[in-house]
Structure formats: C-alpha cells, structure tokens
Amino acid sequence: MAKVRCQAVGLLSGGLDSALAAAVLKGQGIEVHAVFIEMPWGCGKSGRVRAVAEELGVPLKVILLGDDYLEILRNPRFGFGSAFNPCIDCHIYMIRQAAGYMRELGAEFVFTGEVLGQRPMSQRFQALQCVEKEAGIPGRLLRPLSAAFLEPTLPEQQGLVDRSRLPAIEGRSRKVQYDLARRLGVTSFAQPGGGCLLTEKHFGARIKDVLSRGCEYIQATAVLGLGRYFRLDERTFVIVGRDERENAKLQSYAVSGDVLFRSETFPGPVALLRGDDSAETLAQAAGLVQYHSKLRGQPPAEVVCWRNGPVSERRTVQAAELAYEQVNGWLI
Numbered sequence: 432m433a434k435v436r437c438q439a440v441g442l443l444s445g446g447l448d449s450a451l452a453a454a455v456l457k458g459q460g461i462e463v464h465a466v467f468i469e470m471p472w473g474c475g476k477s478g479r480v481r482a483v484a485e486e487l488g489v490p491l492k493v494i495l496l497g498d499d500y501l502e503i504l505r506n507p508r509f510g511f512g513s514a515f516n517p518c519i520d521c522h523i524y525m526i527r528q529a530a531g532y533m534r535e536l537g538a539e540f541v542f543t544g545e546v547l548g549q550r551p552m553s554q555r556f557q558a559l560q561c562v563e564k565e566a567g568i569p570g571r572l573l574r575p576l577s578a579a580f581l582e583p584t585l586p587e588q589q590g591l592v593d594r595s596r597l598p599a600i601e602g603r604s605r606k607v608q609y610d611l612a613r614r615l616g617v618t619s620f621a622q623p624g625g626g627c628l629l630t631e632k633h634f635g636a637r638i639k640d641v642l643s644r645g646c647e648y649i650q651a652t653a654v655l656g657l658g659r660y661f662r663l664d665e666r667t668f669v670i671v672g673r674d675e676r677e678n679a680k681l682q683s684y685a686v687s688g689d690v691l692f693r694s695e696t697f698p699g700p701v702a703l704l705r706g707d708d709s710a711e712t713l714a715q716a717a718g719l720v721q722y723h724s725k726l727r728g729q730p731p732a733e734v735v736c737w738r739n740g741p742v743s744e745r746r747t748v749q750a751a752e753l754a755y756e757q758v759n760g761w762l763i
C-alpha cells in the first residue's frame with residue numbers, strides 16, 4: 432500500500448464517478464474521507480453510498496441537507512436545470528459542506544467526481560470554474576477525473592497529487608469510467624440515472640407548491656417524494672400512498688401535527704393531511720382514501736384518523752363523496 436501523503440475530503444454520491452475519483456486518489460496514497468449529503472426525500476443512489484464507502488475502505492460522514500437549502504430552491508443564483516434542479520448552486524452548497532469538514536479534519540483539499548462535459552448545465556467548463564470560485568476554497572477543489580483539462584490545483588502544484596497519473600476523462604460517454612472501474616475493482620456503485628428527485632418535473636411542482644406557501648423546514652418536504660399529492664386549499668395538502676412501501680414511509684416521514692388516515696374496515700391506502708384540520712378537510716382526506724380503494728363510487732365509508740405525535744387519539748371520520756373532476760382538480 433502506498434504511503435499516506437495527505438488527507439482529502441471527497442463528495443461521494445453512490446454513483447460511479449465519485450467512487451472512481453476516490454479510488455484514484457486512494458491509489459496515490461491520499462487518505463480519503465468521504466462525505467455524503469443526504470436529501471430528506473431520498474435519492475436513487477443514497478442506498479448505495481455506504482456500500483461504495485465500504486468497498487473503497489474509506490470512512491463516511493453523512494450530512495443532512497440543512498434548512499438553508501430551501502433558500503437555494505426559492506432563489507438559485509445560477510438558475511434551474513430542466514426541472515426544479517438548481518445544480519450549480521447545489522454543487523456549491525455541497526462543496527461548502529465538504530470544505531467545512533476538510534477544515535475540521537485539517538485535510539488539504541476537497542475533491543468531487545465531476546467530469547468535464549458530462550452534464551449540460553453543471554459540468555460545462557464555465558460551470559466548473561464558477562463552482563470553484565463560489566465554493567470558497569481557492570485552489571483546493573480537485574476534480575481528479577478531469578483534472579488534465581483544468582488549471583492545476585494547490586495539491587497538484589505541491590506534489591501531493593501526481594497530476595500525470597490522473598485519468599483525463601471528459602464527455603458524456605462512460606466507457607472510460609467503466610474500464611477504469613474494472614481495473615480498480617470498483618463494483619458497488621449505482622447505475623447512472625434514476626437519481627435526484629429535483630430533476631423530475633412532478634416533484635419540482637410539489638416543492639414549488641409548498642415553498643410558495645412558506646415552508647421553513649427542509650425535513651417537512653420529505654413526504655413530497657411519496658404518493659399522489661392533492662392541494663385541497665391554500666393551507667392544506669393531502670398525500671395518498673400508492674403501495675405498502677409508501678404507506679409505511681408516509682407514517683415515518685410525518686411531522687408533528689400531520690393527520691394520518693387509514694381504513695380499518697376495507698383495504699385502502701394511508702393518507703397524510705397537513706394544514707387545516709376542519710371537519711370538511713378531514714372528510715375530504717378520508718374521501719381520498721376511499722376514492723383510492725375498491726370502494727370508489729360506493730356510499731361513504733368510515734376511515735380512522737389520528738394526529739401524528741406522542742399522544743395519538745384515534746377517531747373515525749365519514750368520507751366525503753368525491754367526483755373524478757374534484758379529485759383531478761386537486762392533483763399536482
């Protein structure tokens with residue numbers, strides 16, 4: 432094993448590129464510490480990140496996305512991508528988090544798995560330069576996979592990283608990365624695609640909907656990645672689970688004050704209501720549970736509801752009769 436030259440902090444996503452960046456630096460004797468920024472609504476690769484860190488043999492620190500990220504979603508300085516994904520601001524945010532950990536450890540630099548030209552918005556040459564400028568660690572942000580096309584960073588200038596041994600990868604094809612992964616024995620990464628929910632338009636519409644009504648806590652957005660989402664009125668939305676996994680998650684992601692619904696007399700979904708809990712909206716939420724069961728169109732059934740929190744008194748609500756047009760009008 433190569434002698435340890437210095438410490439570095441790398442952003443690990445669970446995907447191929449960041450795993451390779453870490454493996455390449457480790458191969459040069461750098462002591463790598465991985466950071467994963469966890470988004471509350473989950474991400475396609477988040478389940479993989481621990482397996483990747485374990486395979487690479489690097490310690491992993493998980494940092495939860497902070498409430499300050501909501502400000503980025505409200506007003507990203509560098510705009511959105513094709514959906515509600517503020518990728519450039521998001522990269523800056525994540526690199527700043529990693530930089531904080533770098534300082535805490537006394538490490539020399541931060542690195543990412545970014546590849547020049549791989550993504551149209553955030554991995555153009557100018558975007559990489561912009562992120563570096565805004566991240567607040569001049570000269571200490573290394574992109575090992577594309578370093579050959581970028582200005583040498585301090586660790587390269589100081590000989591801590593051997594620039595001549597870094598791969599020179601650019602563009603959208605992943606062939607070179609797959610070959611490199613085979614050579615380095617990196618196998619646990621998630622396949623590309625199916626990643627960040629912010630790149631999905633329907634999810635973006637939900638986030639936008641709650642932000643426009645004054646959401647202050649990022650954790651309160653965790654439920655938005657689940658189920659069918661209905662905006663009943665200015666204050667109130669209801670989410671209806673689509674399967675048992677979502678039903679269980681709705682209950683575990685509910686925050687204090689949310690009202691949960693489930694039928695005990697017929698098979699049906701779990702629903703979560705946040706906002707106004709008047710008799711009318713409770714009946715409408717119960718109606719959505721019945722509407723998404725085999726009892727759709729039948730006389731109003733009874734649905735049990737309880738408030739999420741330490742004391743949860745259960746009560747029974749009679750479902751409102753809902754027409755297709757009304758349900759569709761609420762759907763976002």
Ligand code: SF4
Nearest residue numbers: 516517518521627629
């Ligand atoms: S795809 Fe999502 S997680 Fe990745 S940079 Fe863009 S907004 Fe951030």
